[in-house]
Amino acid sequence: MYSILENRPALRGEIEKIAEVAGYLWQNGWAERNGGNITVNITKYVDDEIRALPAISEVKQIGVTLPQLKGCYFYCKGTGKRMRDLARWPMSNGSVIRILDDCASYVIIADEAVQPTSELPSHLTVHNHLLEKGSPYTATVHTHPIELVAMSHNRKFLEKDVLTNILWSMIPETKAFCPLGLGIIPYTLPGSVELADATLKELDDYDVVLWEKHGVFAQGLDVMDAFDQIDVLSKSAKIYINARCMGFEPEGMSQEQMKEMSVAFNLPK
Numbered sequence: 001m002y003s004i005l006e007n008r009p010a011l012r013g014e015i016e017k018i019a020e021v022a023g024y025l026w027q028n029g030w031a032e033r034n035g036g037n038i039t040v041n042i043t044k045y046v047d048d049e050i051r052a053l054p055a056i057s058e059v060k061q062i063g064v065t066l067p068q069l070k071g072c073y074f075y076c077k078g079t080g081k082r083m084r085d086l087a088r089w090p091m092s093n094g095s096v097i098r099i100l101d102d103c104a105s106y107v108i109i110a111d112e113a114v115q116p117t118s119e120l121p122s123h124l125t126v127h128n129h130l131l132e133k134g135s136p137y138t139a140t141v142h143t144h145p146i147e148l149v150a151m152s153h154n155r156k157f158l159e160k161d162v163l164t165n166i167l168w169s170m171i172p173e174t175k176a177f178c179p180l181g182l183g184i185i186p187y188t189l190p191g192s193v194e195l196a197d198a199t200l201k202e203l204d205d206y207d208v209v210l211w212e213k214h215g216v217f218a219q220g221l222d223v224m225d226a227f228d229q230i231d232v233l234s235k236s237a238k239i240y241i242n243a244r245c246m247g248f249e250p251e252g253m254s255q256e257q258m259k260e261m262s263v264a265f266n267l268p269k
Contacts, residue, residue, distance in 0.1 A: 003091060004050055004110040011045040014222070015090050018075060021227045023087035025143050028234070031083035036143040036215070038086075039116075039123035040223055042096070043072045044138075055098070055107035062104055063121045068131035069099040073109075074124070076116035099124075122196035126219060129200055139223040144215035145230060147237035148182075152212045158184050163210070169252030170236035172261060178229045179267040182216075183209035190214060208233060 005012040018038055025031040050073070077086060077094045086093040091111040099106050108114070117123070123140050130137050157163045164181030168174050183206035188195040190211075199217050202209040208218040208229050216233075220226030243250035253261075261267065 004053070004096060005091065008045065008047070011042065014040065014042060014045060015075060018094075018223050019087050019090040021141070021223045022077075022083040022090070024227060024231075025141075026082075026084040026087060028145070030143040030145050030215075032144065034080050034082050036077075036083055037117045037119050037123060037141070038075075038077045038094075038223060039120065039127065039140050040075045041072060041127055041138040042075050046073045050109070053109045055109060057108035057113045059100065059105050059107055062099075062106060062124060064125060065102070065104040066099070066124055066128035067103045068128045069124060070101055070103045072099045072127075072131075073097065074099075074127070076120055076123070078114035079117050081114070119191055122191075122199065125196055126200060126203060126217075129203070130219065136221055137219045139220050139226045140217065141220070141223060141226040141230065142215060142217045143230065145234045145237070147234055147241055148210055148216060148230075149213065150241070151237055152184075152210055152214075158186065158212060160184065165255075165258075166240060166252065167233055167236035168258055169254075170239040170250065172253065174232045174236045175258055175261055175267060176265055177232045178208065179262075180206045180208075182206060182233055185209055185211050187212040187214070 005015060018040060022038065025036055030036065074097050075094055076097060081093040093114065095108045095112065095114040095116055096110040097106045097116060098109050119142065126140050151157050151163060161181060163184065167182060183202035185195070185198045185202060188198060195211065199209055203219060207220065208216055210216050216230055218226040218230050220229060240250055
């Protein structure tokens with residue numbers, strides 16, 4: 001079967017990066033069964049030959065009109081597909097879609113007619129917002145980091161920026177590599193419009209948001225950037241939980257030490 005990756009090293013590299021991240025999500029235990037999603041704007045890698053490819057699916061409705069996405073192309077994890085399989089066979093467990101001129105529908109163009117994730121509307125809504133803001137971010141990742149989800153079951157961690165400051169204080173790299181911290185969204189029905197709207201609002205202030213008792217949603221310059229931010233937050237959560245399991249409350253870096261870091265590394269907070 002013809003693959004759009006043939007003779008396109010830049011596009012192939014991007015898809016391979018997506019597959020690599022999918023493997024990390026599975027290996028970390030963050031992607032049970034078909035849990036989690038990845039959606040990446042690959043429009044900049046699309047050439048005239050790809051633009052001329054016919055649809056291999058019927059026209060599908062997004063369910064919302066997204067004017068910034070007209071003519072854009074996305075790689076999307078398939079519905080019901082597993083991250084561990086996507087890591088090995090990304091083009092059989094995901095698909096490339098083209099947003100049509102009405103900005104409310106799409107077609108699958110490659111490589112197989114794999115139906116995109118059921119959470120596609122919320123992912124595309126975020127991408128529409130990113131383009132509207134002129135953001136350089138191209139990737140969104142949703143996954144279920146064990147320690148972060150566990151911490152979301154403690155009510156005291158869900159006040160604004162409480163968990164952010166705990167995680168920043170565990171190790172300097174967390175504040176350096178996730179400088180906007182972690183937004184918090186109270187429990188909302190998965191896949192609901194309410195969850196999508198709340199996520200969109202929090203992503204104006206944070207690059208990663210924690211869905212209470214569910215998982216995280218991250219945006220980044222590319223899929224690896226989005227993963228890295230989740231990864232550093234998860235590392236800090238592990239340090240905190242390990243300290244508590246050893247029988248003590250970890251001291252953490254002081255506010256003065258964190259302010260010193262922000263100045264030294266020109267961080268936004």
